[in-house]
Amino acid sequence: MKMRNGNKGQIRVIETILASFIIMFALSFANILAITPTSPKYDVTELQKLGYNVLQDLDEKELLPRFVYNREWGNLRAALRVTLSSDVYFNLTVYDLHGSQINDALLFYGNPQTFADSTNIASVTYGLVGYPARVNATYQAVYQPRILILQLIRG
């Protein structure tokens, strides 16, 4: 009877060790799956959200189409710089539907080396349909889509 009780005690110890291993394994497993706010994937998603919101905000204020169709590249760059925080670097390119680049000025802010080295670049695609241009005493409103590709990274 004494021997049996002693064996039971040993088994409890083994059980406890095994349970500890299982808990350690589970915690490591959960840690691998989790996307924490400090992980690169999370940051890219956040930057994409930020990029979309900035473009949409400028579009709602009727500024984005004006800047793009009137080729006010300096104003567009300034608007993005003001709206985005200083540690967010950006590169905006405007294309027509055939993939030809429209912006003849560089719409860039940040360190080019950071862009070249970074593997976590957030990319946002935004579409515009056209903008009425005032010609003499009337308006010319032509359907002329533009595709905006905004790339963002943390500096």
Add this chain to the structure above:
Amino acid sequence: MIAMLMIALMIISIGALMNRAVTYYKHEPWEEYLTLIGNIELSSHRLVELSLSNYTNTQPSNSSVLRSNLQKWQTDLTRIYPGYGVSLNYTLADGLYTFSGTAIRYSLGMNYTWQKRASFSVANASFDLNINSIGLSGHKFLTVALLNLTILSVNTETSEITVTVKKENGIPLLDLEKEDFQVAGLNVTKATSRYDEQYVVVYVIKCAGTITLPVTVTVWDSRGIKVTAKYP
């Protein structure tokens, strides 16, 4: 003991699955999808406004411009957002509608009723958006672009015309300048806005020379939409 271990393993597996599910819902870019939907909605609305601007500024008017632009937009959306599986269907208003208490007879989604004391230009289209990649189907939205010009009074002694200019939902326009107004046969020297108890904002258009009745006033808003009203 084996049973205990099995239960422990099951609990841990469920825990891991729950953790994965929570992480997915927390970090799947739902907000990005919402912004994509928002961008398509806003661009579709802009296209309706652009088409109305084209319709009201072109002589003779191209009544099928909205349909033609929307057909192109349907195709071009797949080029702008490749891989999302975006499809947009539209229905143009046709026939007699009542909008904000005004009876409007649409043809191919547009109408302009000019040369009246209360004149307007309007376009109306409803959309059905599907985005296969995120499992969105049948997202409906309506877009109406409207510009209303009403001549309230004409003072021939001071050569002043008082008007109200409103867009859809009866929202008064606040940013018009003298370049946005035209009075037939006369030069506009000044256009000032002021608060009015009944109409919220009214514009007083000052003309050079003497106003002879009937008088015709034209206005363009920042979207390029044109309306012409006549008094009396």
